[in-house]
Amino acid sequence: MLPVSNATSASPREGVWPAQRREILDWLVIETRNERFIDNILVEMSKRLLDAGVPVARATLHFRTNHPQWLGARILWRKGLSEAEIRTFDYGIEESIQYLNSPISEINNGAQVVRQRLEAPNEGGPLYPMYDELRGEGYTDYIAWPLNHTLDKRHVVTFSSDSPGGFSDDHIAFLADLLPALALVSEIRLKNRLARTLLETYVGPHASEQILAGATTRGSGVTVGAAILICDLRNFTAISDLWPRDDVIELLNGYFDAMSEPIEKHGGEILKFMGDGLLAIFPLSNPDACTNLLQAISEAQTAMAALNDENIRGGHDSLGYGIGVHVGDVMYGNIGSRKRLDFTVIGPAVNVASRLESLTKETKRPVLLSKVFAEMAGCESRLENLGSFPLRGVGEPIDVYAFSGDCAPAHQSESA
Incomplete structure (x- = not known):
């Protein structure tokens, strides 16, 4: 796992795309109020990032849910697609080798960021199998952060690039600057979904x-x-x-x-x-x-x-x-x-x-x-x-x- 610049601390760098960053932040906080579903927000945010010059080719959100059948869900968007793919995970997945040997597990266990330049050889960090999968699909860079919800409920967001050289430090700073707003927006939608799920579970x-x-x-x-x-x-x-x-x-x-x-x-x-x-x-x-x-x-x-x-x-x-x-x-x-x-x-x-x-x-x-x-x-x-x-x-x-x-x-x- 390569070291990441200080930009990953989510501190803004005002000299880098301030107008584009402010536009996406305003959209996340204000203009998404009429959008009920977080998967649609992920798709639109990823497209806006591309338009702003951030080479995002793949993005995921990983949530733990209070569902009677599923421990959690992953929302996956790929460049060129107009919809995200939603996959649920059964209870017990957290004990599987697939999960334990993954950057998502590392984030859930307390890591503040996981970064892997897929074009470069591994430099001492964990060599997770999914890195080979992403590399095989043509991605050049990968980064994962926690999305911190109320009372330290931790979920995960990831971004991958297919651009030669991957993400620059400025790209990373741009993405990191969106995390607090994305955490807020995703928590509201997740709790709305949880409220509906719990009611459906207990009253039909x-x-x-x-x-x-x-x-x-x-x-x-x-x-x-x-x-x-x-x-x-x-x-x-x-x-x-x-x-x-x-x-x-x-x-x-x-x-x-x-x-x-x-x-x-x-x-x-x-x-x-x-x-x-x-x-x-x-x-x-x-x-x-x-x-x-x-x-x-x-x-x-x-x-x-x-x-x-x-x-x-x-x-x-x-x-x-x-x-x-x-x-x-x-x-x-x-x-x-x-x-x-x-x-x-x-x-x-x-x-x-x-x-x-x-x-x-x-x-x-x-x-x-x-x-x-x-x-x-x-x-x-x-x-x-x-x-x-x-x-x-x-x-x-x-x-x-x-x-x-x-x-x-x-x-x-x-x-x-």
Whole structure:
């Protein structure tokens, strides 16, 4: 790693391109306020640097995120491209040889700058494999800096050149002078993205959109028509008493994956997990909502069968479950105390779905549907009519159907 001039300390050099530097700084701080996405800002900033005479041919931003699936993400721009490439990284990447033997790891471990002239032989610094990759792609110079966010949260920005000789000291000073503004701009966008990600993770995509749009007042909400699905795991209390804690958590995660992924795939929204149960809706604004719900249940049953095969091979019992399905109008919005709200659905239709889920224990059928739902889905002829049942808290007995997995509408079956 070659020594870097004092310009890398981000102190401005007023004699070098002051007008161009001020123009880009003003753009970063002022004119990007209407741009939501940091990848677009990286692309535009890199183009402006090229126009200003700084030979940037490649730029990256590396962020750690609070995402349930990914540890972080890399945003990559290359000269000549109008869009950046975004790549996510799974948890555990920080233990990989690829990451540990990289300049990004060196920056995250406290280095203030990493510089490598790719045209020159290595002079005592780490010879990271990525340098050979960059050299092979025609780059001549590489530099990485930390982007310091609030409370010393450290991320990384890198620039590469393909110009003969790479970056001059003046180029490095120009780039370093942008770092505080870029850190500020990137932190705002990253926190906006994190807020949306966390809300999507905990309340679902549609509810998060409503909350971010300002639906944060207790009692605020709308009435929507929806197909409602309530699912509950059987004998979980006994399982949690007998199984080791880590096994119980793994079991729950596998069960929720089996149920949740088909629901989300087919347009359902999971509003909450309730211990070993879940509540989901399929808004009737989609004319195929009922068919989609049945398709989701069918795929979830297949996934649960595969999960139970694994459990049996591991010496555990199969998992049972009950699902209740109804359709109707629900109030969709904020409910709770003054300081703690829950974005959910309530109403008689939700109560019926809940009672149907409980009824699965009595009927020994894992999936029960109301007649109203079966009629709307157009699949009564392929369901088992179990008769009428009184449901606690529901005025009149309702006709109940058992679902076995055939969810194709009649006209599709006839034409197949």
